[in-house]
Amino acid sequence: MGEELKVIVFALGEEEYGIEVDKVKTVERLMPVTRVPKTPAFVKGVVNLRGVVVPVIDLRGRFGLEETESTDQTRIIIVRSGELEVGFVVDRANDVTDINTDNIDLPPEVVGGIQAKYLRGIAKTPQGRLLVMLNLSEVLNKNEIVQLEQMEA
Amino acid sequence: MDMNAYLSMFIDESNDHLQALNENLLKLESDPADIGIVQIIFRSAHTLKGMSATMGFEDLASLTHEMENVLDLVRNGKLTMDAFIFDVLFKGLDALETMVADITAGGAGKADVAELLSSLKSIVDGSYLAKDAAAGTQAAAKNENGASADLDEFQLSVLKQSVESGLKAVRLDIELEDSCVLKAARSYMVFNFLEQHGEVIKSIPSVTDLEQEKFDKSFTVILVTASDEQAIAEGAGNISEIAAAAASLLDEAALEALAHPEIPEAVKAAEARTADVQAASSAAAEAKRQTAAASAPAAPAASRTIRVDIDRLDSLMNLFSELLIDRVRLEQLASEIGRTELSETVEHLSRISGDLQNIVLKLRMVPIDSVFNRFPRMVRDLAKNLNKKVDLVIVGADTELDRTVIDEIGDPLVHLLRNSLDHGLETTDGRLEAGKPETGTIFLRAYHSGNHVFIEVEEDGRGINSEKVKAKAVENGVLSAQEAARMTQDEINNLIFAPGFSTADTISDISGRGVGLDVVRSKILSLGGNVSVESKAGIGSKFSIQLPLTLSIITAMLIKLGSEKYAIPLSSIVETGILSRDSILNVHGSRMITYRNAVIPLVSLGSVLETADFNEEEELESEYLVIRKGDKWAAVIVDDFIGQSEIVLKSMGGYLGQIPAVSGATILGDGQVALIIDPNALFK
Numbered sequence: 001m002g003e004e005l006k007v008i009v010f011a012l013g014e015e016e017y018g019i020e021v022d023k024v025k026t027v028e029r030l031m032p033v034t035r036v037p038k039t040p041a042f043v044k045g046v047v048n049l050r051g052v053v054v055p056v057i058d059l060r061g062r063f064g065l066e067e068t069e070s071t072d073q074t075r076i077i078i079v080r081s082g083e084l085e086v087g088f089v090v091d092r093a094n095d096v097t098d099i100n101t102d103n104i105d106l107p108p109e110v111v112g113g114i115q116a117k118y119l120r121g122i123a124k125t126p127q128g129r130l131l132v133m134l135n136l137s138e139v140l141n142k143n144e145i146v147q148l149e150q151m152e153a
Numbered sequence: 154m155d156m157n158a159y160l161s162m163f164i165d166e167s168n169d170h171l172q173a174l175n176e177n178l179l180k181l182e183s184d185p186a187d188i189g190i191v192q193i194i195f196r197s198a199h200t201l202k203g204m205s206a207t208m209g210f211e212d213l214a215s216l217t218h219e220m221e222n223v224l225d226l227v228r229n230g231k232l233t234m235d236a237f238i239f240d241v242l243f244k245g246l247d248a249l250e251t252m253v254a255d256i257t258a259g260g261a262g263k264a265d266v267a268e269l270l271s272s273l274k275s276i277v278d279g280s281y282l283a284k285d286a287a288a289g290t291q292a293a294a295k296n297e298n299g300a301s302a303d304l305d306e307f308q309l310s311v312l313k314q315s316v317e318s319g320l321k322a323v324r325l326d327i328e329l330e331d332s333c334v335l336k337a338a339r340s341y342m343v344f345n346f347l348e349q350h351g352e353v354i355k356s357i358p359s360v361t362d363l364e365q366e367k368f369d370k371s372f373t374v375i376l377v378t379a380s381d382e383q384a385i386a387e388g389a390g391n392i393s394e395i396a397a398a399a400a401s402l403l404d405e406a407a408l409e410a411l412a413h414p415e416i417p418e419a420v421k422a423a424e425a426r427t428a429d430v431q432a433a434s435s436a437a438a439e440a441k442r443q444t445a446a447a448s449a450p451a452a453p454a455a456s457r458t459i460r461v462d463i464d465r466l467d468s469l470m471n472l473f474s475e476l477l478i479d480r481v482r483l484e485q486l487a488s489e490i491g492r493t494e495l496s497e498t499v500e501h502l503s504r505i506s507g508d509l510q511n512i513v514l515k516l517r518m519v520p521i522d523s524v525f526n527r528f529p530r531m532v533r534d535l536a537k538n539l540n541k542k543v544d545l546v547i548v549g550a551d552t553e554l555d556r557t558v559i560d561e562i563g564d565p566l567v568h569l570l571r572n573s574l575d576h577g578l579e580t581t582d583g584r585l586e587a588g589k590p591e592t593g594t595i596f597l598r599a600y601h602s603g604n605h606v607f608i609e610v611e612e613d614g615r616g617i618n619s620e621k622v623k624a625k626a627v628e629n630g631v632l633s634a635q636e637a638a639r640m641t642q643d644e645i646n647n648l649i650f651a652p653g654f655s656t657a658d659t660i661s662d663i664s665g666r667g668v669g670l671d672v673v674r675s676k677i678l679s680l681g682g683n684v685s686v687e688s689k690a691g692i693g694s695k696f697s698i699q700l701p702l703t704l705s706i707i708t709a710m711l712i713k714l715g716s717e718k719y720a721i722p723l724s725s726i727v728e729t730g731i732l733s734r735d736s737i738l739n740v741h742g743s744r745m746i747t748y749r750n751a752v753i754p755l756v757s758l759g760s761v762l763e764t765a766d767f768n769e770e771e772e773l774e775s776e777y778l779v780i781r782k783g784d785k786w787a788a789v790i791v792d793d794f795i796g797q798s799e800i801v802l803k804s805m806g807g808y809l810g811q812i813p814a815v816s817g818a819t820i821l822g823d824g825q826v827a828l829i830i831d832p833n834a835l836f837k
Contacts, residue, residue, distance in 0.1 A: 032824075032825055034717070034825060034826040034827065036805075036809060036828065037761075037762040037763050037815070038762075038812055038813050038815075039812065046809075046828075047826065048820050048824055048825065051820065053803045053820070053826055055806050055809050083807055085808075086806070086808050
């Protein structure tokens with residue numbers, strides 16, 4: 001038997017994604033973001049999260065998807081991985097659900113235009129929805145950011 | 154009893170005592186006759202021993218115990234400090250420091266101290282001298298007046314009483330035959346014989362050493378007897394393999410001389426003169442005591458302090474930072490609302506929080522002495538290793554710096570000092586050849602100036618050979634030959650901080666400079682400081698480090714670029730002004746302006762930061778501020794000035810890494826994040 005996982009469900013476009021609850025610090029409404037020069041385009045800038053300065057990245061931009069205008073549904077999910085604390089701008093974040101690790105399948109090569117290495121797998125919820133589980137440490141991989149910067153330059 | 158509760162206290166106090174031991178031992182080395190210092194050292198060692206024994210750190214306790222034994226002899230005048238003893242004591246301190254460091258790191262404070270213990274023991278029983286003497290002449294043990302036979306008070310009083318009650322105090326010098334094999338056995342027979350005729354008060358070397366054959370071939374015994382001294386000598390001489398036995402009667406004066414070996418001639422020469430000598434020496438001692446008394450109150454003046462956990466100070470600082478942000482927000486709101494009562498209250502709040510800020514910042518200030526105090530010892534050891542003579546002169550050790558800076562500044566300073574000692578100063582011969590005093594001098598200075606602290610390491614050594622530096626820089630590709638030709642002497646010297654210089658083979662090539670100096674520089678830069686070098690060939694070099702007073706709250710100028718706000722540290726701003734666009738000069742493709750009879754480069758902050766909604770080209774007049782880095786100046790064009798403000802430095806988190814021209818972020822009164830510009834990065 002696999003373990004039960006609680007995950008936050010969020011959406012980028014039509015696709016639904018999941019991040020384990022224990023990796024998420026808070027979910028915030030969109031707030032003023034201060035632009036930081038000379039950073040990759042998907043880095044939106046920094047925000048003041050109750051006295052702590054936190055960088056915010058656009059998850060669409062991070063995955064190479066087309067960026068969209070923000071709506072009143074837009075949320076910033078503050079995630080924590082090791083020492084790093086980063087905010088993800090997502091289209092919607094409005095649900096928490098339980099999944100069983102047994103119900104997570106290995107991801108196909110590309111899901112919705114996102115490369116497999118950023119994904120932990122595809123999870124099936126008890127309600128029969130499909131969630132794309134993120135591989136957080138890979139999404140926050142800094143080495144790749146450096147490569148991206150070099151490509152842009 | 155749970156010892157863990159006391160562990161941190163033990164560690165703190167041990168470090169204090171170790172530091173005191175180190176300092177005082179160094180002091181004693183320069184003035185070995187000052188018994189007052191020995192007393193202080195002894196007390197420190199004694200306390201340390203007690204503490205470590207209580208805490209159950211056996212090795213620590215046993216080592217301090219042996220060191221204490223040596224010091225005890227010294228303070229009672231039974232042992233004179235010499236180079237060997239100093240070295241062993243210093244080594245002992247090093248071992249203690251290692252053990253305490255181990256305990257601090259969570260270890261058990263175990264260390265192999267057997268060798269040190271035996272060295273210390275050999276000092277206590279005097280046998281280390283025998284080792285020295287064995288190589289030299291054998292006369293030492295045979296000397297006539299017995300200056301080495303210093304008696305302690307107890308032995309002396311026994312002898313005196315015996316003499317008064319009609320017995321004889323006899324000194325017997327025994328010499329064994331060269332061919333004697335069982336020296337211990339023969340000396341035992343001598344003792345056996347002597348015990349039959351009287352009481353042995355003292356033997357030199359000690360009985361233990363005699364039993365272990367730790368002597369050459371002669372020894373001295375002082376005994377109290379009723380028999381005739383010549384008869385005893387004869388009897389002892391008759392024991393087989395004894396080459397000679399000479400007895401001499403000790404009268405009261407001779408006994409006195411034995412007890413005070415430093416003035417035996419005076420005693421023997423004339424009774425009358427003795428009084429003078431003693432008066433003189435006691436007068437000298439008195440004078441010394443007075444100077445000691447004069448300087449003593451300053452040293453141990455128990456300051457009224459408490460120890461506070463650093464984490465608590467840090468959280469106090471963080472809380473205060475939050476308060477400061479709210480204060481700025483309140484000020485803003487009060488001016489918008491415009492009610493007098495509110496404005497007055499907020500003003501009062503501002504004043505109080507201003508005072509509070511000063512106090513909180515002061516709490517975190519630590520005298521730089523806590524970094525400097527380990528350097529005298531380090532320089533001493535290094536100078537000994539390198540066989541150079543060095544005076545380290547420390548000036549301004551009471552200069553205070555923020556604790557965060559203090560924690561980081563140690564390593565770069567060690568590096569600079571080693572560098573000065575190793576490569577800057579010439580060897581003793583080299584110095585004499587160059588017509589300089591044999592002993593080199595290294596100055597270590599710290600002082601405040603404005604919002605900065607300066608630390609200088611200056612030495613009167615050989616200086617930097619600029620030509621070689623230049624050649625090496627061109628060779629390593631740090632710069633081109635044309636560039637090199639245009640540079641001033643100072644600019645060339647500062648090339649030694651370039652990363653290309655940190656190769657090992659340059660140690661001897663380029664007057665020794667440049668080992669890891671780039672590491673020093675990057676460390677200092679990361680602290681928001683700067684480091685530079687001035688040098689004159691043949692006269693010496695001076696490394697200057699400039700550091701900010703604090704790293705947590707700074708005064709900054711807030712500026713606007715379109716819709717964005719930025720903060721620029723006030724410490725690097727020289728002045729602000731307005732210029733008309735047509736006064737901008739174009740020199741070789743770069744834009745310059747004239748500023749006080751000089752032409753300085755013009756930097757567009759908007760284009761450096763890639764601002765989207767501000768274009769200075771559309772303006773007729775532009776606001777600018779003049780910034781300064783060392784002797785370089787530049788004008789920076791901005792959109793608008795907002796005003797001065799106290800800002801709290803915030804980290805931007807690890808994800809973004811190092812961002813060019815941005816040193817950090819702060820939170821403004823309106824709750825928005827503003828980036829802090831690193832002015833140094835604006836200089837090209």
